[in-house]
Amino acid sequence: MSRVIHFEIHADDPERAVRFYGSVFGWQMKKWQGPEDYWLITTGDGPGINGGLMRRRGPGPAQGQPVNAYVCTIGSTRLEEDVRKVEASGGKTVVPKMAIPGVGWLVYVVDTEGNIFGLMQEDAQAK
Numbered sequence: 001m002s003r004v005i006h007f008e009i010h011a012d013d014p015e016r017a018v019r020f021y022g023s024v025f026g027w028q029m030k031k032w033q034g035p036e037d038y039w040l041i042t043t044g045d046g047p048g049i050n051g052g053l054m055r056r057r058g059p060g061p062a063q064g065q066p067v068n069a070y071v072c073t074i075g076s077t078r079l080e081e082d083v084r085k086v087e088a089s090g091g092k093t094v095v096p097k098m099a100i101p102g103v104g105w106l107v108y109v110v111d112t113e114g115n116i117f118g119l120m121q122e123d124a125q126a127k
Contacts, residue, residue, distance in 0.1 A: 004049060005049060006049060006050065006051055006052065007049060007051035007052075007072055008051055008052045008053070008054060009021070009041070009051065009052070009053045009054075009111075009113070009115060010053075010054060010055075010056040010057070010060075010113070010115070011053060011054070011055060011056055011112075011113040011115075012055075012056050012060060012113055012114075013112070013113065014037060014039065014053055014054065014055050016090075016112050016113070017053055017111060017112060017113050018039055018053060019089075020089050020090060020091065020111050020112045020113075021041070021053075021111070023085070023089045024082065024085045024086055024089050024091070025043070025074065025082075027041050027042065027043050027044075028041070028042040029041055029042075029053065030042075032052075036054070037054065037055055038052055038053070038054050039052060039053040039054075040052055041053055048075075056113070060113065060114045060115075061114045061115060061116065063110075063114060067116055071108075071116055071117060071118060072117050072118070073106070073117065073118030073119070073120050074117060074118065074119055074120070075120055075121075075122070076119045076120060076121045077121065078121075079097065079105055079107060079119055079120075079121035080097075082119050083097075083107055083109065083119065086109045086111075086119075087109075089112070090111075090112040091109050091110055091111050091112060092109060092110050093107060093108070093109050094108050094109060094110055094116060095107065095108035099126040099127050100120075100126060101126060101127050102124055102126065103120075103122065103123075103124070103126060104120050104121050104122040104123040104124075104126050105120065105121045105123055105126055106118055106119070106120050107119045
């Protein structure tokens with residue numbers, strides 16, 4: 001079985017996106033020394049994956065349109081606090097907190113670049 005081993009965030013303004021993800025999640029970003037502007041993302045020390053960030057090469061996601069690509073969901077132990085950080089850093093909530101029964105609580109947000117992602121707090125009691 002194959003597993004996801006890397007993700008990429010595409011951004012109109014990579015420096016703005018680096019600031020957003022650093023301030024909201026504390027992710028470490030290091031600019032790659034290769035031939036293109038590319039930042040390597042370290043999301044933490046525990047289980048999970050790391051990724052990259054690059055300048056968008058085409059039109060960004062259309063606001064108000066349904067999702068038509070992969071969506072990453074980031075684990076949270078303080079969901080409401082993380083949503084406040086997203087909004088304080090220039091992002092927006094697009095689908096408010098909802099229960100996934102027996103699993104946890106899920107919120108969908110967009111970053112400063114218009115990319116949607118989920119925030120999930122595990123809670124077996126969610127209904």
